[in-house]
Amino acid sequence: MDHHLERGQVYRSCAVTAGPPRFVRILVGAAGRKRVTIVDAATGLRERVVDAKQLHPYPMGPRGGQHRRGYVHTATREWVEHLTDRALHGHPFTIAASSIAQNPWRGGFLRLRPEVTLPAVRAIVAALEAAAWTVEPSTAAEDELRVRLRGQLTCPATHASGAGRWYCDLDRDHRHEHRDNETLDSWDDDTPERAAWWLPGQPLPGHAPAGV
Secondary structure, eight states: OOSOOOTTOEEEEOSOOSSSOOEEEEEEOOTTOSEEEEEETTTSOOOEEEEGGGEESSSBOTTSOBOOSSEEEEOHHHHHHHHHHHHTTTOOSOEEEEEEOSSTTTOEEEEEOTTOOHHHHHHHHHHHHHTTEEEEEOSSOTTEEEEEETOTTBOOOEEEETTEEEEOOSBTTOOSOEEETTTTEEEOOOOOOOOOTTSTTOOOOTTOOTTO
16 A cells, blocks of 8 residues: 555545446545545445555556556545536536645635526535535635535634635634644634525525525
Protein backbone atom coordinates (compact mmCIF):
# COMPACT_ATOMS: atom_id res chain seq x y z
CA MET A 1 0.00 0.00 0.00
CA ASP A 2 1.68 3.20 -1.18
CA HIS A 3 -0.77 5.94 -0.33
CA HIS A 4 -2.06 7.58 2.82
CA LEU A 5 -5.47 6.40 3.99
CA GLU A 6 -7.47 9.01 5.89
CA ARG A 7 -10.91 9.09 7.45
CA GLY A 8 -13.35 10.91 5.17
CA GLN A 9 -11.67 10.00 1.88
CA VAL A 10 -14.01 8.92 -0.91
CA TYR A 11 -13.36 6.01 -3.29
CA ARG A 12 -15.18 4.91 -6.44
CA SER A 13 -15.93 1.26 -7.10
CA CYS A 14 -13.78 -0.27 -9.85
CA ALA A 15 -16.55 -2.67 -10.81
CA VAL A 16 -18.09 -2.01 -14.23
CA THR A 17 -21.84 -1.47 -13.89
CA ALA A 18 -24.65 -0.37 -16.18
CA GLY A 19 -25.78 2.27 -13.68
CA PRO A 20 -24.02 5.22 -12.07
CA PRO A 21 -20.72 4.57 -10.26
CA ARG A 22 -20.81 3.58 -6.59
CA PHE A 23 -18.79 5.51 -4.03
CA VAL A 24 -17.66 4.67 -0.50
CA ARG A 25 -16.18 6.77 2.28
CA ILE A 26 -13.60 5.73 4.86
CA LEU A 27 -15.27 5.77 8.26
CA VAL A 28 -12.42 4.32 10.32
CA GLY A 29 -8.90 3.89 9.00
CA ALA A 30 -5.43 5.35 8.80
CA ALA A 31 -2.07 4.73 7.18
CA GLY A 32 -0.63 1.41 8.31
CA ARG A 33 -3.96 -0.30 8.95
CA LYS A 34 -4.58 -3.60 7.19
CA ARG A 35 -8.36 -3.37 7.58
CA VAL A 36 -10.52 -0.28 6.96
CA THR A 37 -14.15 0.44 7.80
CA ILE A 38 -16.11 1.98 4.93
CA VAL A 39 -19.69 3.13 4.33
CA ASP A 40 -21.68 4.10 1.26
CA ALA A 41 -20.58 7.68 0.61
CA ALA A 42 -24.00 8.98 -0.46
CA THR A 43 -25.88 7.69 2.59
CA GLY A 44 -23.44 6.77 5.36
CA LEU A 45 -25.10 3.34 5.48
CA ARG A 46 -23.90 -0.27 4.95
CA GLU A 47 -20.91 -0.10 7.26
CA ARG A 48 -18.43 -2.87 6.49
CA VAL A 49 -14.74 -3.73 6.88
CA VAL A 50 -12.49 -4.27 3.85
CA ASP A 51 -8.84 -5.08 3.26
CA ALA A 52 -6.88 -1.83 2.90
CA LYS A 53 -5.32 -3.24 -0.28
CA GLN A 54 -8.73 -2.87 -1.94
CA LEU A 55 -8.40 0.94 -1.74
CA HIS A 56 -6.26 2.01 -4.69
CA PRO A 57 -4.61 5.43 -5.09
CA TYR A 58 -4.87 5.39 -8.92
CA PRO A 59 -7.12 3.74 -11.53
CA MET A 60 -4.14 1.97 -13.09
CA GLY A 61 -2.29 -0.81 -11.33
CA PRO A 62 1.52 -1.22 -11.10
CA ARG A 63 1.58 -3.32 -14.29
CA GLY A 64 -0.35 -0.74 -16.32
CA GLY A 65 -3.71 -2.47 -16.29
CA GLN A 66 -6.84 -0.87 -14.92
CA HIS A 67 -8.07 -2.07 -11.53
CA ARG A 68 -11.17 -4.25 -11.84
CA ARG A 69 -11.70 -4.92 -8.16
CA GLY A 70 -11.80 -2.73 -5.10
CA TYR A 71 -12.08 1.04 -5.08
CA VAL A 72 -10.02 3.91 -6.50
CA HIS A 73 -9.40 7.21 -4.70
CA THR A 74 -11.59 10.04 -5.98
CA ALA A 75 -10.98 13.78 -5.72
CA THR A 76 -13.36 15.35 -3.20
CA ARG A 77 -14.33 17.97 -5.78
CA GLU A 78 -15.34 15.27 -8.27
CA TRP A 79 -17.38 13.46 -5.63
CA VAL A 80 -19.31 16.62 -4.70
CA GLU A 81 -19.93 17.38 -8.39
CA HIS A 82 -21.24 13.85 -8.94
CA LEU A 83 -23.52 14.07 -5.91
CA THR A 84 -24.96 17.47 -6.79
CA ASP A 85 -25.35 16.62 -10.48
CA ARG A 86 -27.48 13.60 -9.57
CA ALA A 87 -29.49 15.66 -7.07
CA LEU A 88 -30.08 18.41 -9.64
CA HIS A 89 -31.44 16.16 -12.39
CA GLY A 90 -34.25 18.22 -13.88
CA HIS A 91 -33.14 21.44 -12.14
CA PRO A 92 -31.07 23.51 -14.62
CA PHE A 93 -29.28 26.79 -13.92
CA THR A 94 -28.27 26.10 -10.35
CA ILE A 95 -24.52 26.11 -9.60
CA ALA A 96 -22.50 28.92 -11.17
CA ALA A 97 -19.14 28.05 -9.61
CA SER A 98 -17.62 25.96 -6.85
CA SER A 99 -14.38 25.42 -4.98
CA ILE A 100 -13.95 22.24 -2.94
CA ALA A 101 -10.68 21.35 -1.20
CA GLN A 102 -9.32 17.83 -1.31
CA ASN A 103 -9.63 17.77 2.49
CA PRO A 104 -13.38 17.03 2.97
CA TRP A 105 -13.37 18.42 6.50
CA ARG A 106 -12.33 21.78 5.03
CA GLY A 107 -14.76 21.52 2.13
CA GLY A 108 -15.48 24.74 0.31
CA PHE A 109 -18.38 26.59 -1.28
CA LEU A 110 -21.00 26.35 -4.02
CA ARG A 111 -22.03 29.59 -5.72
CA LEU A 112 -25.64 29.67 -6.92
CA ARG A 113 -26.88 31.17 -10.16
CA PRO A 114 -29.26 34.16 -9.93
CA GLU A 115 -32.04 32.08 -11.52
CA VAL A 116 -31.72 29.24 -9.01
CA THR A 117 -34.97 27.77 -7.73
CA LEU A 118 -35.79 26.89 -4.14
CA PRO A 119 -36.54 23.22 -4.98
CA ALA A 120 -33.09 22.94 -6.59
CA VAL A 121 -31.37 24.32 -3.50
CA ARG A 122 -33.32 21.95 -1.29
CA ALA A 123 -32.29 19.04 -3.53
CA ILE A 124 -28.60 19.97 -3.14
CA VAL A 125 -28.92 20.32 0.62
CA ALA A 126 -30.75 17.01 0.99
CA ALA A 127 -28.15 15.11 -1.04
CA LEU A 128 -25.18 16.59 0.79
CA GLU A 129 -26.70 16.16 4.24
CA ALA A 130 -27.53 12.52 3.48
CA ALA A 131 -23.82 12.09 2.73
CA ALA A 132 -22.94 13.57 6.18
CA TRP A 133 -21.93 16.97 4.77
CA THR A 134 -22.95 20.14 6.57
CA VAL A 135 -24.57 22.84 4.42
CA GLU A 136 -24.91 26.42 5.65
CA PRO A 137 -25.34 29.87 4.12
CA SER A 138 -21.90 31.34 3.53
CA THR A 139 -20.95 34.34 5.65
CA ALA A 140 -18.95 35.69 2.68
CA ALA A 141 -21.77 36.06 0.14
CA GLU A 142 -25.54 35.61 0.01
CA ASP A 143 -25.37 33.53 -3.17
CA GLU A 144 -23.01 30.91 -1.71
CA LEU A 145 -23.42 27.73 0.31
CA ARG A 146 -20.65 26.69 2.74
CA VAL A 147 -20.25 22.92 2.50
CA ARG A 148 -17.97 20.46 4.35
CA LEU A 149 -17.95 17.00 5.88
CA ARG A 150 -19.42 16.91 9.40
CA GLY A 151 -18.96 20.62 10.06
CA GLN A 152 -21.62 20.95 12.78
CA LEU A 153 -19.09 21.77 15.52
CA THR A 154 -16.76 24.08 13.61
CA CYS A 155 -17.15 27.78 12.89
CA PRO A 156 -18.76 28.47 9.48
CA ALA A 157 -17.02 31.84 9.02
CA THR A 158 -15.51 32.43 5.59
CA HIS A 159 -13.38 35.33 4.41
CA ALA A 160 -12.93 36.14 0.71
CA SER A 161 -10.31 38.61 -0.50
CA GLY A 162 -7.81 39.12 -3.27
CA ALA A 163 -5.47 36.85 -1.35
CA GLY A 164 -7.87 33.93 -1.60
CA ARG A 165 -10.50 32.19 0.49
CA TRP A 166 -10.05 31.53 4.21
CA TYR A 167 -12.12 29.16 6.37
CA CYS A 168 -12.23 29.35 10.14
CA ASP A 169 -11.07 26.12 11.81
CA LEU A 170 -12.04 27.03 15.37
CA ASP A 171 -14.98 25.71 17.38
CA ARG A 172 -18.35 27.09 16.41
CA ASP A 173 -18.81 29.13 19.60
CA HIS A 174 -15.29 30.56 19.86
CA ARG A 175 -14.94 34.16 21.08
CA HIS A 176 -11.66 35.11 19.43
CA GLU A 177 -10.75 36.28 15.94
CA HIS A 178 -11.24 33.72 13.22
CA ARG A 179 -8.26 31.57 12.22
CA ASP A 180 -7.53 29.39 9.21
CA ASN A 181 -5.11 26.70 10.38
CA GLU A 182 -4.15 25.76 6.82
CA THR A 183 -3.20 29.21 5.55
CA LEU A 184 -2.28 30.49 9.06
CA ASP A 185 -4.36 33.62 8.41
CA SER A 186 -6.53 35.32 11.05
CA TRP A 187 -9.25 37.90 10.63
CA ASP A 188 -11.88 39.83 12.57
CA ASP A 189 -15.42 39.52 11.28
CA ASP A 190 -18.63 40.21 13.16
CA THR A 191 -20.88 38.95 10.35
CA PRO A 192 -23.49 36.81 12.11
CA GLU A 193 -24.29 33.28 11.03
CA ARG A 194 -27.12 33.29 8.51
CA ALA A 195 -30.22 31.16 8.92
CA ALA A 196 -30.77 28.27 6.52
CA TRP A 197 -33.05 30.29 4.23
CA TRP A 198 -34.14 27.23 2.23
CA LEU A 199 -36.06 25.86 5.21
CA PRO A 200 -39.81 26.57 5.43
CA GLY A 201 -40.62 29.77 7.31
CA GLN A 202 -37.15 31.33 6.97
CA PRO A 203 -36.67 34.73 5.31
CA LEU A 204 -35.12 34.55 1.85
CA PRO A 205 -31.80 36.29 1.10
CA GLY A 206 -31.48 39.27 -1.19
CA HIS A 207 -31.11 37.08 -4.30
CA ALA A 208 -34.48 35.36 -3.60
CA PRO A 209 -34.73 32.17 -5.70
CA ALA A 210 -37.12 32.30 -8.62
CA GLY A 211 -39.00 29.12 -7.85
CA VAL A 212 -40.69 30.10 -4.59
